[in-house]
Amino acid sequence: MTAETGIGARVKRKEDQRFLTGTGRYVDDLPLARATYAYFLRSPHAHAKIKSIDTAAAKAMPGVVEIFTGADTAAAKMGGLICGWVVKDKHGQPHKAPPHPVMAADTVRYVGDPVAMVIANSAAEARDAAEAIKVDYDVKPANVDLSKALAKGTPEVHAEAPGNLIYDWEIGVKADVDAAFAKAAHVTKLDIVNNRLIPNAMEPRAAAAEYDKGTGNYTLWSTSQNPHVLRLILSAFVLGIPEHKLRVIAPDVGGGFGSKIFCYNEETMVTWAAAKVGRPIKWTAERAESFMTDAHGRDHITHAELALDKDNKFLAMKVETIANMGAYLSTFSTAVPTYLYATLLAGQYTTPLIYANVKAAVTHTAPVDAYRGAGRPEATFVVESLVSAAAKELKVDPAELRRKNFIPPEAFPYQTPVALQYDSGNYPPIIDEAMKIADYKGFESRRAEAKSRGKLRGIGFSSYIEACGLAPSQVIGQLGGGVGQWEAAQIKFNPTGNVQVLTGSHSHGQSHETTFAQIVSDKLGVPIENIEVVHGDTATTPFGMGTYGSRSLAVGGSAIMKAADKVIAKGKKIAAHLMEASVADVVFENGTFKVAGTDKAVPLGQAVFAAYVPHNYPLQELEPGMDENAFYDPANFVYPAGTQICEVEIDPDTGATEIVNFTAVDDFGNVINPMIVEGQVHGGITQGVGQALLECAVYDKDTGQLLSGSFNDYAMPRADDVPSFKTGYKVTPCPHNPLGVKGCGEAGAIAAPAAVMNAIHDAVAPIGVKHVPMPATPQTVWQAIHGGK
């Protein structure tokens, strides 16, 4: 039975039936009786003082129920939105923490900052009324260009952050790194802009809330990746509604990619206002609002240098980065360019000395926070761009230079110079496999053939390391994280033997309903169709930390394994009683308890039934029922690694880049469902290709208007922008979690930008072009090729 549905099987997804038949239930689909609809009037200016807001005419419009502004939230003493990670700067001081009002009261700080919430009987009426609100703004000069954000004289976003500096942070010993550079035989230097991205999950953010006057209970339905954390933030910091009076439900959620981790203004307002108006309130972002107000990603300016000795061994690396925080510090924003970025700069290599300095700056743009990969794509881009550039400069094969500097398999566990200790890995077989699949040997003849057609062909490597499944909680706490990083699970048998598996993580495309069921089916021998995975509702699931950072399987799956162990342990006692045997003699195999050396057997279902109908049951020693909880706090991060190889063809006449081959070989540890893992890799690569070739959030540098504010202006990857991908696996099981798993959700997006850009640089190198910035749009590439002519 478990061969087809257990660990390692390509089980078709349990969640597909509802999504394929139009019966999924996303937030905007909820039927709420007597619902009202919210619309947020937003600042059209990047920086302005609000002189006055006149809502009188709007309040008289048809269907309007109520209008709230920043004056109302201030009067209600509503807390501000919080940043949950305190990063200490290089002097040991906590980062600057300017307030983030839920509704702008006297100052607006980015285009999209909410200034009024209109609640009406229909969404259209709410929108119509918003147009009748008169806001008198005193428009001020804006700080939009990150390269000038920290310069003297640049307008300040917050009085609490002088010079727009949130922190000046460092890791490593600069003097040691400088000394190593002084001895270097070769130094490779790069200036890198990691382009700003807009997450664009296909389901726009949405929130709906209801207040029950009788009980005083609030219910919030939100497009959240982590409903328990959202509730905690709203309860403890923002609204003050006790946790037991606030239920947060994240039903079907249409993609997140990080952007739905955070606690946002709109869900806060909808919850608060539901009690004020005494009717349910629904709000769904229009796509234009998603572009303006979902937390953006990336946006770094970096200078990086790699020092090599005469044998091409890496001696040291130094990195200076300015990271854009946007106008306000979003929930986990401060951790992204520090602990999720600079700690990854060792990559897969033995670089013994690394120094990184990161300055975080505020600007009059949307908040920036974690987006698929969160810091790790930026780090991988720095490392892998440096390595490929060094190979070019030294005229050595980029694969050979990587291989020469890989951490050898016998060196694990490996302590990097940037805090992390890699638990496991074996990098050389990964790159070997990738080169085989990509037919690296045949590349030069393909390049020559392309040249005969007037095309520039190039090949690029990206050998990434990822740290995911943030852990353990004590370390996260020492680094300033405001939450634990464990996960919870509950395995609840019903008397008839079917199972509910409750998890504190949340699936918004990751397929937990299938993979988690596979784990339980495999471990307990229960048919997969009798297992239901439940997630996303604080009222029914155990408090857990949610889904982000590729943590759900490594942390949440491990919690499920622990709960399953408890089921087996209890079941053994019940079975021993039923078989009149000693517990020590009972073994559990394929869903059945047996006494070794006899034909006595009790199927798990029989033990469960006995636990619920305890007529013949050791009630003196054992509680009835079969309902086991577990919490799992990992010993370390997990460290997936892999190599991607991208092959491109560029038309020098148009600058258009076509990806002609793309190979990804990954080590995700043990794989529960290869079909699902491959899907995660495909999607991640495509987001990485999007960053490399297409996507860029562009603000007008003077006015702060978002120029790339719709799918007309922001190029999302479409089906004909990417090829079919070739994937492969190498497996080194994670040594410290019970499943031996790592994480696969972000790897594609982490590695792909460097693979694509290294391929582009390889393609244009023969004609003397050294630098093409991201995204390498046809215009950018054409300018790089022809600009000097």
Next chain:
Amino acid sequence: MTINVAMTVNGKAVSGKVEARTLLVQFLREHLGLTGTHVGCDTSQCGACVVHLDGKSIKSCTILAVQAEGGKVTTIEGLAESADKLHPMQEAFRENHALQCGFCTPGMVMSAIDMVKRNNYQLDEATVRRELEGNLCRCTGYHNIVKAILAAAPAMKAAGV
């Protein structure tokens, strides 16, 4: 101003009183409760709202409900013969893991069915990729969607749908 509108949706005659500005997708979702058809953008580009009107795929966010007056509309809810017997395109999406979060899926499936028919059940990868230009997916990287559509084309022909 409200207007009466009547049409056939998934084989059933339906009617309603709508504001003149009501889009077809709003009529489907809000008046008929057919929430399988999604709205993912406001510029007619994401394709999450694709339905069939008189046998052809359209973006239901791009026409008014009144423009569909008297028409025959098929939505994702009307495709499967029964819960056990999905349309070959739905089946191919499941078999090939062509969906993750599921939000773009209804529009993808509806577009894909029309694409197969438009191309007389003969498709190659390049054609599928080109003709998917009106449908965005952020999860799958399109790889498995393309595979599913290529697999569904002969299955649809064999099933006579």
